[in-house]
Amino acid sequence: MLSDSARQQLEEQGFLILPGFLSADEVAGFNERVEQLFAEEGDQAGSEFKNEPGARRIANAVDKGGIFEKVIETPEVLEGIEAVLGPDFKLSSLNVRSASPHNKTAQPLHVDSGALPDKDGYSVCNSVWMLDDFTEHNGALRVVPGSHRWGRAPEPGAKPEGEILVTGKAGTVVIMNSHLWHGGSENFTDHQRRAMHVYYTRGDKPQQQYQKRLVRPEVQARLSPLGRKLLALDDPRNDELSARGSGASGFMK
Numbered sequence: 543m544l545s546d547s548a549r550q551q552l553e554e555q556g557f558l559i560l561p562g563f564l565s566a567d568e569v570a571g572f573n574e575r576v577e578q579l580f581a582e583e584g585d586q587a588g589s590e591f592k593n594e595p596g597a598r599r600i601a602n603a604v605d606k607g608g609i610f611e612k613v614i615e616t617p618e619v620l621e622g623i624e625a626v627l628g629p630d631f632k633l634s635s636l637n638v639r640s641a642s643p644h645n646k647t648a649q650p651l652h653v654d655s656g657a658l659p660d661k662d663g664y665s666v667c668n669s670v671w672m673l674d675d676f677t678e679h680n681g682a683l684r685v686v687p688g689s690h691r692w693g694r695a696p697e698p699g700a701k702p703e704g705e706i707l708v709t710g711k712a713g714t715v716v717i718m719n720s721h722l723w724h725g726g727s728e729n730f731t732d733h734q735r736r737a738m739h740v741y742y743t744r745g746d747k748p749q750q751q752y753q754k755r756l757v758r759p760e761v762q763a764r765l766s767p768l769g770r771k772l773l774a775l776d777d778p779r780n781d782e783l784s785a786r787g788s789g790a791s792g793f794m795k
C-alpha cells in the first residue's frame with residue numbers, strides 16, 4: 543500500500559506524514575478513553591514508564607482498552623514500520639503524551655531508547671498519532687530530517703541546523719524512524735496537545751515495556767494471533783531480553 547515515493551521519503555527524511563488517517567469520531571473515541579485514564583490514574587499516570595515535567599503521560603496502554611489493542615495492528619502503519627525495521631519486529635510500547643499548556647521547556651532532542659543503527663540496520667520505529675491538531679505553537683513534534691543516517695545521538699542541548707516542526711490536523715499519523723533526532727516542542731497555548739505513540743522495535747532488541755508482564759492475562763487471552771505476535775508473548779528471545787533489562791535507555795522511548 544505504501545507508494546515508492548512514500549518509502550523514499552521515509553528512507554531519506556526519516557519520517558512520513560499520513561494526513562486524515564483517523565476520522566473525527568475515531569479521534570474523539572481515543573481522547574475520551576485517554577481523559578478517562580488520566581482521571582482514573584491521577585498522579586500515577588505514566589508510572590509504568592516515567593513521568594515527564596511539562597507533559598501528562600499514559601503508559602502500558604495495550605492493557606487499557608480495546609481501541610488500544612486494535613491500534614497496534616493497523617496494517618498501513620505496520621507496513622511503514624516493516625519498511626524501516628524489516629519483517630522481524632514487535633511492539634515496544636504504547637504510550638500517550640500530552641504536552642501541557644504553557645509548558646515553555648521543549649523536550650530535549652533524542653533518539654528513542656537511545657538506540658543507534660547497528661550492523662543489522664535500524665532497530666526502532668515509532669508512529670505518532672495526533673489526537674489534537676499539531677500547530678506551530680502548541681508543542682508539535684520537532685524533527686531533524688535525515689539525522690537517522692548520522693549514526694549518533696544528539697548531545698544534551700544540541701541545536702542542529704535544519705530542525706523542523708511536524709504540524710498537522712488531529713487524525714494525522716507520522717511514521718518515524720526513531721533513530722531520527724526528534725522531541726516535543728514548547729506549548730505556548732492554553733490547551734493540551736495529545737498524541738499516542740505506538741512504538742515498535744526489532745525482534746532482537748528489548749521492549750521498552752515488557753508486555754508479557756504488564757498486560758493482564760485476561761487481555762492477553764483475547765488478543766488476535768497478530769496481537770500476540772506483536773506483543774511477542776510467545777517469543778522466548780523476548781523473555782530473555784527482558785530479563786536482561788528494558789529498552790528504556792536514553793531520554794524517552
Ligand SMILES: O=C(O)CCC(=O)C(=O)O
Pocket residue numbers: 639649654681682683684724725726727737794795
Ligand atoms: O509527543 C511528541 O511530540 C514527541 C514525544 C517524544 O518524542 C517522546 O516522548 O519520546
